[in-house]
Amino acid sequence: MTAKNRPLAEQRCSEQDAPAPDYALASAFLESLRSFRSGALQIDQSAARHFSTWLHKSRIPLSGVDEAIVERFARHRCRCGRYRARQLKTSTYLGRVRRFVCFLEERDQIQVVKDVECIDTHLADFARHLDTLGYSQECRRSYRSEAEHLVVWLRLSRVLWRDVDDAVIERFAQHDCRCPIKRKRGKVVEGTGFARRRRGARGFIDFLRRRDAIPPVSTEPTFVEDPRLSAFRIWLKRHRGTTDETIRRYLQEASRWASALGPDPAAFDAAIIRAIVLDQAPSRSRASVRMTVTVLRVYLRFLSAQGECRPELIHAVPPAALRRLATLPRYASPETIERIIDSYDLSTPVGVRDRAILLLLARLGLRAGDVWRLRLADIDWANAVLCLRHGKSRQPTRLPLPQDAGDALLAYLTEARPPAREAHVFLRVQAPFRPFASASEIAGIVARAVARTGIEGVPTGSHLFRHSLATAMLRGGANLESVGTILRHRSPSTTAIYAKVDITMLEAVAQPWLGGEAC
Secondary structure, eight states: OOTTTHHHHHHHHHHHHSOOOOOHHHHHHHHHHHTTOOSOOHHHHHHHHHHHHHHHHHTOOGGGOSHHHHHHHHHSOOOOTTOOGGGGGOHHHHHHHHHHHHHHHHTTSSOOOOSSSOHHHHHHHHHHHHHHTTOOHHHHHHHHHHHHHHHHHHHHHTOOGGGOOHHHHHHHHHSOOOOSSOOOSSOOOTTHHHHHHHHHHHHHHHHHHHTTSSOOOOOSOGGGGSHHHHHHHHHHHHHSOOOHHHHHHHHHHHHHHHHHHOSOGGGOOHHHHHHHHHSOOTTSOHHHHHHHHHHHHHHHHHHHHTTSSOGGGGGGSOOOOOOTTOSOOOOOOHHHHHHHHTTSOTTSHHHHHHHHHHHHHHHHOOOHHHHHHOBGGGEETTTTEEEESSSTTOSOEEEEOOHHHHHHHHHIIIIISOOOOOSBSOBOSSSSOOBOSSTHHHHHHHHHHHHHHTOOSSOOSTHHHHHHHHHHHHHTTOOHHHHHHHHTOSSHHHHGGGGGGOHHHHHHHOOOOTTSOOO
């Protein structure tokens, strides 16, 4: 034997002389499998004993075993006696190894930090929760399967539940699965397969957060991290009575330029303030510039009230003229409105629901937010009245419910609304049966209806029906005061814009042209 080969031979000899590893845990693993599986267990036995042998030879304690160790085992140049390297190239064999590792973790032979106790109970409760949401059997099975998959993957990856965020969920969705769980064979289809994992993981994580099993993720926008903006938010709420939606928009706007003002309000000067208004991107509309001016003035007023900046700086904000009544309300004819309403297929739950929504918008001139916030308790069927308790004015308003709108609403509630325990009137038609996320989804329903009818030249937002109702009332002989009452305007000047589309009234006040008659 050459000198080159002697060390290897001596090493093999020493390995053969080393004491054999303890296979008691591998035997216990096989016994646990026999309790629920019939058939041969040769692969399981080989995988468990092979892994135990390699750990012993590599002097790796059980406390150090994790997914990285399993990956090292899969790549090692096998000289483990009776075992062969080709066994490591099969996913089935490595899957049995990972299952053995899970068995050791369950027996506390491998210590795993657990920040959520009784995870099996949470999984069972999650399955029952899916039943209450109205999911189909196939969807429930998919959600439950991916939740179980997430549990195993987090344990193998040594990721704590409290650390799960969107980035961790994306890692789970994209991972090349070698998890020791019973899965369908074949490669995960990119797109649908990743989306299924992502959807199931998010559903289970949200469920755990709602029951306080894991801490919630902060949903506060990044701009409230600034202590001064946070104080601005509190001041708007306490001293100005500003609505939550307006506060959100004000803080979003203020976060754009708060850093440009500088850290010390006492050092603010007129040049900095003017630059914020004047040095804006050309793509910003006049309304956006006007928002900057409004919020900047309110913000300086807040700082002045706190004694942090000079009050005269408020006058340094340049004006952004937005002329009232400078535009025309965009509307559609009554015939066009009826055509849009009649475009729905009433044989589908979506058609029944969306037609009821459009009739409320068209007959009562409701805002999208009014429809979105409408509760079952807001409908007085005995007196055919809608009570709007959460409107823009924040004052309860009772409106008569027209016959066709009431019939459409009743048809939706009795025939098409999902059987969910939700206070909101309008819900999604697919599980989970929850309210719309925001009023913008009501606007989306209108946009799809307009696109379906192929009508061009009309707005696609929900205010189309509000403007069209006001215009039709004026042309039908109603005065501006009546229109303002229906639209729930607090100021007559808000309703005055509709006078510009009242052709009959305009003809009565138009002066004759020189040498001719009145228009």
